[in-house]
Amino acid sequence: MRNPSKKSSSYFKSAKTRKKISQTIITFLLLLGSVIILFPVWWMFATSLKSMTEIMQYPPTFIPKEWHFENYLDTWKAAPFTGYLLNTLFITVCVVFGNVVANSFIAYGFAKIRFKGRNFLFAAVLATMMIPGFVTMIPHYVMYSKLGWLNTYLPLIVPSFFGSAFFIFLLRQFFLTIPNELIEAAKIDGANHFYIWLKIMVPLAKPAIATVAIFSFNGAWNDFLGPILYITDESFYTLQIGLQVFKGQLETQWNYLMAGSLLVLLPVVILFFIFQRYFIEGMNLTAGSKG
């Protein structure tokens, strides 16, 4: 922290009090912001426990008068949520696995192996980040429908095994910080690149790989466009689609809607609190290398 030197001249004294005042103002602003951020989440929780009559009351109550915990059970029973959950879990696990394996593999190639056209191809990786998804959206749909992949998990899972620019970039950045001497030493011991990747680089890159895993979990879990495009058969629905259907059926049942939404968000929130260091550091990692 930059602190004015501790000479006790009056100028620095006033600077000190000014600093104190500004710190108080900042703390106040941050607290206010925190309340604004957290209140909607509380509101969601409170609504999920209210009865419909209480929801309709004006002015609205901030703390439910009666706590209807059974709303959660009713919500879960109102639609085949258990099936949706299993579908979502399966897809998410596959996507996370695909992303972790493919991106770390590709990123190792870009970071640690010299080959012709490497810089050019890496520039192409970065350029694909600039291509808006909608240009390829319809061709993807056509391709998957021709392959007979509609109403299967394949269109949602398979692409994750081909790497994504953002994750390749993030992992390459991490691999570059690992000294080349390590690789040279392993090579002298007779290790090939595949062995080095799996046994040396991947274990060393755990924090970065955790970041990729978390971000792709989040993405797959919250994916909405993919499932609505490729899945029409209810037995393949994911939680995100399940919620949407649920909303159509029970237009104004806000308590059930909020209970369902909270249940769906819960794993993400838990993950966030357990791994929040990685969430935040993962972003720092990419940002730090950009400036």
Next chain:
Amino acid sequence: METQVTTEVRTDTKTNKVKKRKMSLEKKEGLQGYIFIAPWLIGFLVLTAGPMLFSLYASFTNYDITSRMDFIGLKNYIRMFTNDDLFWISLKNTLYYVAISVPITTAGAVLLAVLLNQGVRGMRIYRTIYYLPAVLSGVGVYLLWMQLLNPSSGLVNTVLAWIGITGPAWLFDPNWTKPALILMKLWSLGGGMLLYLASLQGVSNSLYEAAELDGANSFRKFVHITLPMITPVIFFDLVTSLIGGFQVFQEAYVMTTGGTGGPANSLVFFNLHMFNKAFKVFDMGYAMAMSWILFVVVLIITLINLKLAPRWVHYEGDDQK
């Protein structure tokens, strides 16, 4: 970026044998490199380049996914510009949304990052709280906001009523639907904030100390030191949020119950219109023509951005661009 070492083979003193062995070693190494990046390369050809070419060709056809794919020249494009009111409405809605939401969220994220970069007690907790909404996304959050924005029983209008303001009907009033979505977006500022926070921590203290000696106040320090130092990140964020902003879709789809477009078509965004054309009436050729129009719009805006960048983006020392 690490510069590539040219794999020059020395021939002067070495014998041809050594040269050959070295060559083959390098070739072997290079081949392994291609094996490692093969998944991306295949993915790029099959999932990006191929689809883009197909989409470009199909935009000149009457493709409907089942039977037809006749070349019809520019008909899709002509129909779009002359005979589709919703096309213009969706373009206007999207431009409105991008023009308002991108500057606000960018400025907001910078200010938030500056606040969160001060040495205040409990900073880790604040950072966690502010980042939380960026993690919460998907249908659940859109449904939550529909509740919060409910004109009579929602939280937003209740709070506005406390300070004597009668809140608008939000998602039921065509003038307020887009501001409603922007408000929702503001809630999750924390995602962009993190990027700025990281770059703020890279700004060296000596610059501030020098400015303090010159008697600069906090505002001047912010304008003359902080802001210029983080312009590369602002630039990056601006480009990506513009591209993202033009793709606004999910919130409109969910919050208008299945993509009907909201009151007076006020939430018919470009992507929503395209989605409906493609997947509700299977007018695929037309939808792909639309996607190329949007691609060109986004490309032009990105290029303008790149062109203007040198005027305001400050790169420290001789850093690469």
